Amino acid sequence: MKSWSQSSLQWRLTFSLLMATGLIWLLVLVMTWFKTEHELSELLDAHLAQTAAVLAVQTDDAHDDDFTTAAVLHKYQPRVAFQIWHDKALMARSAGAPIAPFAPLGQSGISDQWQGQKYWRVFATPGREEDVWVVVAELHSARNDILMAGLQSAIVPMLLALPVLAFLIWGAIFKSLAPLRQLSLSVSQRHPDARQPLSEQVSAEVKPLVEALNRLFEKMALQMEGERRFTADAAHELRTPIAAIRMQAQVARGAHEDIDRKSALDAVLQGCDRATRLVAQLLQLARLEADDAAGGVGHCDAVMETRTTLADLGSQALARWQNLSLNAPESLPLAMPPGLVGVLVGNLVDNAQRYSPEGASIHVQWHATPRPQLVVQDSGPGLNTADLARLGDRFFRVAANGADGSGLGWSIVRRLAQRYRLQVVVDRSAELGGLRVVVTWPEV
Structure with a gap:
């Protein structure tokens, strides 16, 4: 069985919205229940009081000693009952009223009483004379029936609307998720x-x-x-x-x-x-x-990597009697992954060694301010304008040059420049007469 997080997004959204709607409906129903019950109780209590007042007004001293029972004129009439007492004797009552008092005589007002195994809402009031008491009662079950009838009129439409609401929610979510389905189809068919x-x-x-x-x-x-x-x-x-x-x-x-x-x-x-x-x-x-x-991003010490690289290239310089020198500060941190400065310096110096004659001079300089800058220059023959334009093409080698190379060194330099936004300027060295390469790092 799939967990909640692995189930369909559409099913989760539909279920969540229906649960939220159901909980809100239930909360509204409970609030409506209590509010309706309160208002209904007050209304029916007022009817009881009004009925008792009418009966109290109609009683007088001409009491008949004959016991009177009111006739049943409506099918719901037994739900409401009354008693008229004179000098603690029952003088009149409705058909559904018991012979015993609904409530203790002499206690006026609203009360809830059990009488005849039934639960009554009772209102008692004295008549026009002190020894006359009028008691009107209504079954609580009758009140509950009225309340339930009113609530059913609200609940039934809500229950009937729930499937329709679920279908509409499902349809709206299905249509809203169509871009995701289309995206999934596009990626799967790609x-x-x-x-x-x-x-x-x-x-x-x-x-x-x-x-x-x-x-x-x-x-x-x-x-x-x-x-x-x-x-x-x-x-x-x-x-x-x-x-x-x-x-x-x-x-x-x-x-x-x-x-x-x-x-x-x-x-x-x-x-x-x-x-x-x-x-x-x-x-x-x-x-x-x-x-x-x-x-990938990292940091390195450019001077330390340059020294290591030039040490590796020293044997090649000695073999050709070339002068390899470095002018740099003690340390120069750069925002480049470790090893790449060595790759950059190594390819520039290697090209200078290969394309410079025996006994040539190759100078490497690092400047820390205003921006980090690497300068590699040699006393070789340099390059003409046409060769400078093609410098960096893969496998491009200068024509009529006996140097043994693959033409990839400058491709590596160009790739590094693109990756780390380096500015590379190639021109003729005013100091040594050969090629000069200036690599400048961007501002941090």
Whole structure:
């Protein structure tokens, strides 16, 4: 059996509204009962008093010693009874009245009395003379019958209206929940590769859900696109170094001279290094796109990550006799997940090392004010205007340049800039003569 929270929303709303309506009706019924009973009691008590007053006025000293019983003129007449007493002797009574007094003689006013196994509402009053008493009584059951008859006239229409009300409530809720059913149908029939957002022409209550789903679909589309792009990049770029490694391995196996074999094996190692570097860059791109889809946020020390990254690139600089320097404050906190500053610095410095000649200088600077800023400049040949325009395209490499690269480094830099709203300016270094890259963080 389903719990209340797991049951149909339409059933819960219908049941809740009917229960609330029923409770309100019951409360109104109880209030009506007490109010009607009070008003009816006062009205009938007034009738009793009026009847007793009429009988009291009609009594006088000419009392007949003969006992008199009033005739029954109406079928409801036995519900009301009267007695006339003179000198504690019953002189007259109605047909339904007992012989014993309804109430103690000499006690005037309204009272409730049991008489003849019946419950009476009694009004007693003295007559025109002190020894004459007029007593008028009415059965409580008669009063209750009048009360119930009045209440039934209100209860029966309410009970008859309840099924109609339930149907109307059910229909109104069913129609009101139609956008949710339509939304559920649209999502269930949606193709996994669909990118178009759901229509936001819905009611105000459903619109936040549709907007949240559209944001989710957008993130999923970005993640799926990143996975497709990663697969395409890997298939496109890894094919070349793997083919080159295979070819050089075949050359090494068929070489008869040691020098030829050594040259082929060196080429195999270079191909392995390139494949390793390419895989690392592809994984960096995949990580950036995954972080973008997940909306990851964090903080790091930019200077510490830069020092670590430059230490890793030191061997490459030594191998080419390049001068690698850092000018930065002791610490610089940034609003970026840990590791990404190292990725950014690593790709910029790696590009500078590859496209700069042996013995070149590469300077890395960090400025903390007025906004965090990273400056990487080298003494290499720089780039012309056409190459600068294409900088950042995937797998774009500068023509007529002997540097061994995949063209993904600048794609990673551009992706980081888009993700964290970084401003990237590339121009010629006035200090070193080569390329200068300035990365500026947004104001917090």
